[in-house]
Amino acid sequence: MAKKILVVWACAACILVLIGLKMREYKRDFLFEKNLLQKLAALETKQDEILKQLSNRGNTFGKKAEALPQPPAEDPNKVYEISLGASPIAGDPKGQVIIVEFSDVQCPFSQKFHPIFWDVVKTYPQGVKYVYKSFPLGYHPQARPAAKALWAANEQGKYWDMMALIFQNAKDLTETKFKELAGQLGINVDKFMSDLKEKDAQFEKLIEEDLTAAGKASVQGTPTFFINGKKTNARTSEELKKQIDELLKK
Secondary structure, three states: OOHHHHHHHHHHHHHHHHHHHHHHHHHHHHHHHHHHHHHHHHHHHHHHHHHHHHHHHHHHHHHHHHHHHOOOOOOOOOOOOOOOOOOOEEEEEOOOOEEEEEEEEOOOHHHHHHHHHHHHHHHHOOOEEEEEEOOOOOOOOOHHHHHHHHHHOOOOOOOHHHHHHHHOOOHHOOOOHHHHHHHHHHOOOHHHHHHHHOHHHHHHHHHHHHHHHHHHHHOOOOOEEEEEEEOOOOOHHHHHHHHHHHHHHO
16 A cells, blocks of 8 residues: 555656646746847837938938039020131031031931031021031940041041931941941042041040030030020021021121
8 A cells, every 4th residue: 555655656746847847848938938029129129210210311311412502504695605616617607697516426316406407507508607516425436436537528528428428327337337438428438547547636636626615615415506605495497597597687
């Protein structure tokens, strides 16, 4: 009988020990979970603080940007003194109306509006002087070579004829194409190609002179047109003729 009682007590003790161990495990897990939740809550609080700081900083930057002084609007009546330099002149050399164009032959807008101005100028045999200046944009790889091709053609008196062909073939410009166009003009192709190579520095200087003139006239893009020193927004033949006619009456 005593043996049975001892066995029962031993079993009970084992059970109690196991229960105690299990309770300690549960408690440990509970504390771990509690600690984890506390850390997550702290992270969420920190995140909210960071987002709030970023939001306030964004508002501050926005206010600072708004506070930055804006460039003054350009005076549409401002008259710029544009040096014609060595640029060839079309139309009436003594014309009282002087049209100056700054263009890039690879610019789609120059391709669209240059022909309009050129066609209008040709309808005024007297009173209108027209000057073209190159404004090659850096991201148009053939714009500067095209400007040099104009000067090379000018060496044989074909500046304006070459310009017409270059604008007509603006989407297919290469050194080979320039040579081909020179052949179409009937000029000495060998001389044309030789001038392109040997007079490169000379032509480069002429282009830089055009760019300097553009900078002094606040040219920001292509094409930009001036009539007697004033920038004009005329982009149709009707608008252009109206402005020319008004000036010719003075």
